[in-house]
């Protein structure tokens with residue numbers, strides 16, 4: 001008999017992703033026919049008052065202030081990991097060992113060793129696992145995948161991805177965890193290129209070799225909350241306490257795919273005016289595709305099989321009921337947004353927990369992304385082109 005009891009969720013992290021995921025857990029059963037109801041059992045944040053405020057606003061039934069206590073609870077079935085990268089491995093591994101399914105934010109881990117340990121832990125425990133490269137679940141990107149699978153793009157020659165933001169361009173932006181290697185692993189490379197690499201794996205295929213160039217534009221930043229100034233005897237001026245930035249500020253990659261296509265990736269948080277410009281272009285023997293997250297309901301498509309006199313890029317408004325996920329939302333033309341991708345991910349995950357089927361991108365997909373990220377950083381450090389080492393799955397096989 002399939003288990004139809006409520007699926008009880010525990011979430012670690014109560015800020016940006018904590019909010020996006022809470023919204024998704026609430027919305028998914030309202031818009032999708034899920035096989036299990038959802039209970040928001042416990043939210044974990046380090047500060048009890050802030051965690052209680054968060055729990056009240058989003059409907060979590062209780063709070064914890066230590067993720068170990070959250071993971072140990074026997075009234076929780078799923079651990080949702082919304083904390084900085086350095087905590088993904090400890091929380092996810094402990095959760096798997098406690099028999100919980102794991103829904104984990106991206107990038108999967110700080111490094112390849114942690115990612116492999118996470119994959120081994122979920123496979124040994126036999127629990128469902130997902131890494132939230134949520135852009136796979138944008139309907140326009142699902143449509144891109146369908147057009148590629150239908151052969152409408154033909155043999156792919158080129159992949160071109162840019163992921164640009166500008167939120168740390170001010171040199172006085174504080175030294176948050178995102179700018180410290182021990183918490184984040186890397187800068188926009190892990191944060192943004194990870195999304196683009198996952199999309200390239202999804203849409204084009206396996207990446208075989210990589211060359212990478214990184215740059216750091218700002219070496220020191222004020223410590224968070226460093227309102228208190230320190231006095232510099234040398235200059236006689238007061239300056240806020242500062243710390244070293246230990247990640248890159250931009251990362252540019254050139255890659256070769258296993259099937260011979262070539263590609264480029266660019267990730268930066270220093271592109272003034274670009275807020276979350278996650279864009280890719282695909283050029284093939286039969287046609288081309290282009291997508292931009294800032295216009296996420298649209299897909300640009302050029303087909304060489306159109307009559308010659310009528311050829312040109314067309315913009316498909318991906319809001320018809322025949323498009324993936326959209327039929328669950330609004331009538332055609334009533335567009336959806338960023339938060340909907342999280343709802344789609346949660347809906348697919350709950351179904352997978354119920355059926356026991358795999359759901360992608362899972363931890364093995366996340367590990368493949370980490371393998372490319374890590375090879376790229378090795379390339380940046382050595383100045384050499386690096387072959388991405390194959391990923392061996394603990395359950396056998398390698399890619």
Ligand SMILES: NC(=O)c1ccc[n+]([C@@H]2O[C@H](COP(=O)([O-])OP(=O)(O)OC[C@H]3O[C@@H](n4cnc5c(N)ncnc54)[C@H](O)[C@@H]3O)[C@@H](O)[C@H]2O)c1
Pocket residue numbers: 012013014015016017018044045046065066067081082083084085087105106107132133134191
């Ligand atoms: N999929 C996406 O589109 C997307 C977008 C942004 C961030 N992310 C990923 O989500 C994760 C979280 O990022 P964010 O933007 O929400 O960061 P954030 O700084 O907004 O939130 C991090 C949260 O973790 C909590 N935290 C830190 N250490 C903790 C500990 N020891 N115990 C319990 N809680 C702790 C913080 O209090 C905070 O609530 C990161 O891995 C990031 O890469 C994904």
